[in-house]
Amino acid sequence: MMKMRAALAAVVLVLTVAPSIARADGKLLRTPTLIPEKSLPFKFSEEALAHRAAGVAQLKCELSDSGKPHSCKVLSGVAHVKDQELTDFAEGLMFSPAINKDGVAVALTDFRFPVRVVPPSVPSMPNLRF
Secondary structure (H helix, E strand, O other): HHHHHHEEEHHOOOOOOOOOEEOOOOOOOEOOOOOOOOOOOOOOOOHHHHHHOOOOOOOOEEEEEOOOOOEEEEEEOOOOOOOHHHHHHOOOOOOOOEOOOOOEEEOEEEEEEEEEOOOOOOOOOOOOOO
């Protein structure tokens, strides 16, 4: 049962990205967008599973000019989900790069985005008859 729950947990994080970007020049032609197929899934801990952890976390990362997050910090977390779990997840994501007004990919030092954590749904048990 626990293996099944862990497997289900690997695909239940819903990521809503609405980035808030702070740049000195404030001029981006294109903001980063999530590339789900190149991102690693979130894995719930036993504690998060037991408490059916859910909510919205706010994260802040640096974003390389290739779209890879690093040096992530949790600005506001979700109960029963460790900050380290959220930062590990964020650093496993992949975004399209930010493009400046000259069409050049640029790194960002203040890339903020929300992550909505949704607990896994447990498949219903078949009706048992005795």
